Amino acid sequence: MTDPVRLDKWLWAARFFKTRSLAQQAIRGGKIELNGDKPKASRLVRAQDRLRISKGEWLIEVDVIEVGEKRVSAPLARQMYQETEDSRQRREAVQAQRAAEHTRSGDPGKRPDKHSRRALRRIHRGD
Known part of the structure; x- marks a missing residue:
């Protein structure tokens, strides 16, 4: 030992x-x-x-x-x-919840493409 x-x-x-x-x-x-x-x-x-x-x-x-x-x-x-089994199940449930939240929210870090940028400019200018 x-x-x-x-x-x-x-x-x-x-x-x-x-x-x-x-x-x-x-x-x-x-x-x-x-x-x-x-x-x-x-x-x-x-x-x-x-x-x-x-x-x-x-x-x-x-x-x-x-x-x-x-x-x-x-x-x-x-x-x-x-x-422990309980701990593993809790951890997997939290991971699944976070994954579901991430897919629902989309990708906020993604930059807008050319078409989206033009649409944003039109909104900001008030066209």
Whole structure:
């Protein structure tokens, strides 16, 4: 069995945060729960612990499978935890909702073509 690792190091190594500093800020801000408690950054993470990570509109719940304090590639990092079924379903529902909103709104970043630009000019001039 591997030794337990600091929570901030594990969050960084498992690629939930880009830096340990960002992981520490999230922990201090109450965005991370470890087994239902609000931990400190120095709290030790062990296998079979459950983490609840709140990042923006995402709420991710994972079970720790493996601990490590070295940052690894994304495929290896995904092997360090397993997302719970409820969390996965919530995440997929949010993704589907965002995709539906995006298709409804069109593409606001698209520049108008030549015909549309001329029509806009006519509107602005009052023709």
